[in-house]
Amino acid sequence: MNRTLAKRVASAVFLFLLTEPLFASNLRWLNYSPVRFFTDQDWNLATEAGRKALNDSADGETVKWNNPQSGSHGSLTPISTSTLDGQRCRKLKIENSANNMQGSSIFDFCLKADGKWGAVDTNPAD
Template identity: 30%
Template structure:
């Protein structure tokens, strides 16, 4: 990912950072912290660093900044893989679990049925994460964008 792409990702995170819905069902309004430490790790041009930044940004948009700020890079990688599995192949209502044995954090994603919205394929989902024994749940909707990737819309 080049410098221009990274700036586009950061701009998108800033624009969408206030769209998070937490378990309380209201706007989160917390400040954007998606991938803050991931951006600071590794060397510029390091493919592993760039993958970590891209994963952190993508997951941050899918689960919101409040929940994302509680996860480390390995949590994010595992959560993102499970999120994509749930959206791509998950049966409606069936949980897709993830667990990081090192941090002890774990969660699950439950996707709803696919539906069409303005010509795009969409799915509602909930992503629940257990952090320090506390359950945190985010409920959002994701739709496939023009390049076939899932993006949160609310």
């Protein structure tokens, strides 16, 4: 994945995880990702799991979500926590499955002064 696309995906994931479902519903341009097939309920479940993983979960603790109605599911696992320029940062592994498509990526997020998480870098998983 080239750097520009990686930054776009990181930005999309940031919005997906931390903004209102209205914004997340506009991210379906990710054509080669399971999130392309997410329903509104999938987005809501995944967003809540993302917030819980970043805000409340210990490193290595996986937060799972599942929507039996659509068959979509996923997991979010904080891999590590660090400090960068005084900000709490977390490396987060995100795995999603929808419509027989699976995806896995690792993103770095830092907690900003306004209390929101922001994507700072990305390293797509194999």
